[in-house]
Amino acid sequence: xxxxxxxxxxxxxxxxxxxxxxxxxxxxxxxxxxxxxxxxxxxxxxxxxxxxxxxxxxxxxxxxxxxxxxxxxxxxxxxxxxxxxxxxxxxxxxxxxxxxxxxxxxxxxxxxx
Amino acid sequence: xxxxxxxxxxxxxxxxxxxxxxxxxxxxxxxxxxxxxxxxxxxxxxxxxxxxxxxxxxxxxxxxxxxxxxxxxxxxxxxxxxxxxxxxxxxxxxxxxxxxxxxxxxxxxxxx
Numbered sequence: 001x002x003x004x005x006x007x008x009x010x011x012x013x014x015x016x017x018x019x020x021x022x023x024x025x026x027x028x029x030x031x032x033x034x035x036x037x038x039x040x041x042x043x044x045x046x047x048x049x050x051x052x053x054x055x056x057x058x059x060x061x062x063x064x065x066x067x068x069x070x071x072x073x074x075x076x077x078x079x080x081x082x083x084x085x086x087x088x089x090x091x092x093x094x095x096x097x098x099x100x101x102x103x104x105x106x107x108x109x110x111x112x113x
Numbered sequence: 114x115x116x117x118x119x120x121x122x123x124x125x126x127x128x129x130x131x132x133x134x135x136x137x138x139x140x141x142x143x144x145x146x147x148x149x150x151x152x153x154x155x156x157x158x159x160x161x162x163x164x165x166x167x168x169x170x171x172x173x174x175x176x177x178x179x180x181x182x183x184x185x186x187x188x189x190x191x192x193x194x195x196x197x198x199x200x201x202x203x204x205x206x207x208x209x210x211x212x213x214x215x216x217x218x219x220x221x222x223x224x225x
Binding site for chain 2: 032036042046049051089093097098099100103104105
């Protein structure tokens, strides 16, 4: 089955700097890659996603890139702010079972003022 | 903004007891899911539910687990005889036809 690896496990950045989180997946049939943000005491919140027919997607300060050949995708957060501090999860799934997400282990992002 | 709601937020139960975790998915959503996250581990898929039946389940989802949509709004996960290793955060999620899945805030289940 699909296996998603995520790095780093923790990431500390200065406010205003950029943060990059990387994930790899094992099953070339995966074609949907969402990113979730989880704040303390809350459930995962979808922040951005990408499908395999595009290589990059951007939404204000966040962007996701996908390299299907290498089977990896990344989350980029620019101009980080303290409210970006959270755990971020990448995930992958396939078209015939989109909701069956395989999650990465998560990255604890700490943005220091 | 519509959201998935879960109750209770925290459930403590004795080993061997039955528990029911409840979820109210977003009203026009068609697909429903349960996930769990054991402390310090990945979020894991348990089961998907569509058109009033299970469409897919993981190896974790054995005979001790069941799901039900008893009415038009609730979606429940039942664990018949809880074990210590069932202690985890349980998340409900739902989606429409597009792939974007929305998660509830979770129920922390503690089995003692």
